[in-house]
Amino acid sequence: MAIEGVDLIRAAAFIGAGLAMGFGAIGPGVGEGFAAGKACEAIGRKPEEAGLLTRTMLVGQAVSESTGIYSLVVALLLLFVV
């Protein structure tokens, strides 16, 4: 089976997209879960601050999400642009 250059590049881009999104999803998933777990702990200690704590949790998670979105963007670039 002969492998042409263009085919090889497309193959590498597809595998790369899978690797980018797959590994990229590990960190944000664990990090956001950790933030939410600690927010639950804090609400358990001080239920009257639930609003403030939920807000802070969401802001923290949004920041943690950013690397997951970078991975998604890179994966989509590899799939459709490169």
Added chain:
Amino acid sequence: MTLDVPVMIKLASYAGAGLCIGLGAIGAALGEGFTAGMANQGLSQKPEQSGDILKNMLVGQAIAESAGIFALVIAILLLFLGAPVTTMLKASALFSAGLCMGLGAIGSGIGSGYPGGHCCLGLARQPAISSRLTTNMLIGSAVCQTPAIFSMVVALMLMFMDFSQMPLWPTWAAFLGAGLSTGLAAIGSGAGGGLAAGASCEGISRNPDTVGQVTTTMLVGQAVSQTPSIFGLLVSFILMFKTFPESTALAASMALLGAGISMGFGGIGPGIGNGMTAEGAVRWISRNIEATGALTRTMLVGQAVSQSTAIYAMVVSLVLIFVV
């Protein structure tokens, strides 16, 4: 060098069997060690409870062991079954079956160890509620085993279904992707579900009156933690059952393998993260039962956000399968 089909099938099933039990032994051993360590900690606090603690330690370890036993069963089947020699495609399916079961047993083994350990420590704290703790541990660790069971289902399908009508290219990559998708995604869900179950055993032993709320929240949290492994199973089923047009282009095969890698690795993090969230919520419901409503709400919102990356991974997988 040319390899004929029977040799390739033997090669693939032996390599798959080795990986299956090698990887599958990791989780069960770690989980059982954690249970035994916590049991010893409990014994040092209350040596007079040794009978009850030992009994629960062994029951908890037996459940954690089941993930390892699934891997052993699949490995032995791969070694001795002598799969019917059909096409080269069977070699890919058999290797992938071993990989899927081996990876899938890691998380469930680790996860089932947590409730067992916290149950033993809880018995030292509250010997009077022994039966409630045991029941809760059994429910929690049974849920942790589901990702391993998903992996076993996919492994058995890959081993026994008849694929002789499918083209070798690119289906071989679809099978490898199917094994990776369910196997890897099961790691996170198994370990995450265990965190929630461990916290519930700890919580019940601290405050036995909260058992109803704690068990309910544990089950909700565990159910959400299982979703990444269900996404993985879904992608595997698509990869196994969709008929792909024959194409010897490397890109067509790599797109399907990439789909499995994306969903598989992408499921690990959200599974563990959802479990950490449920752990925090369950632990604090047992200490502050009045905040149950706020805690359940926050847990679900937090888990939904943590789930988002698993959904991105699934979207990339589906794009790789259906669009490119």
